[in-house]
Amino acid sequence: MKKVIRSFGYAFKGISYAYTTQLNFRIHSAATIIAVASGLLLGINASEWLWIALAITLVTITEMLNTAVELLTDLTSPGYNNKAGHVKDISAGCVVIAAVFAVITAAVVFLPKLLLLVNHAA
Numbered sequence: 001m002k003k004v005i006r007s008f009g010y011a012f013k014g015i016s017y018a019y020t021t022q023l024n025f026r027i028h029s030a031a032t033i034i035a036v037a038s039g040l041l042l043g044i045n046a047s048e049w050l051w052i053a054l055a056i057t058l059v060t061i062t063e064m065l066n067t068a069v070e071l072l073t074d075l076t077s078p079g080y081n082n083k084a085g086h087v088k089d090i091s092a093g094c095v096v097i098a099a100v101f102a103v104i105t106a107a108v109v110f111l112p113k114l115l116l117l118v119n120h121a122a
C-alpha cells in the first residue's frame, strides 16, 4: 500500500513540475477551469460532459508528454541536432492536434447554447 501511495506522490510531483515550469500547461489549466465553469453555467448534459472531459484529458496528457519529451531530448542531445529538433517539433505537433480537437469540441458543445442565450436576451 505504501508503494502505491509513494507512486501517486511521484505522479503528482510530475504534474506539479509541468504546472510550475510550463506556461502552456498553466494556460491549458485556465482553459480547463473556464470550460468546466461554462459547462456548469450552461447546464450541459452527460454526453457533452464526456466530450469536454475527453478534450481536457487529451490536451493535458499531450502537454505533459511534450514536457517529458523536451526534457529527455535536452538530456540526450544538449547540442544542436536535426533529429532532436524533429522530435521536439513532432511532440509539439501532438499538443496542437489535441488543442484543435478541444477548440472544435468546445465550439460544438457551447456555441449553440451561447447563441440561444444571446437570442433570448435580444
Ligand SMILES: Nc1ncnc2c1ncn2[C@@H]1O[C@H](COP(=O)(O)OP(=O)(O)OP(=O)(O)O)[C@@H](O)[C@H]1O
Residues within 6 Å of the ligand: 022, 070, 077, 078, 079, 080, 081, 082, 083, 084, 085, 086, 088, 089, 092
Ligand atoms: N537540440 C536541438 N537541436 C535542434 N533543434 C532544436 C533543439 N532543441 C530545440 N530545437 C528546436 O527549437 C524548437 C523549440 O525548442 P525548445 O526546447 O525551446 O521548446 P519550446 O517549445 O520552446 O519549449 P519550452 O519553452 O517549454 O522549453 C524545437 O521545436 C526545435 O525545432
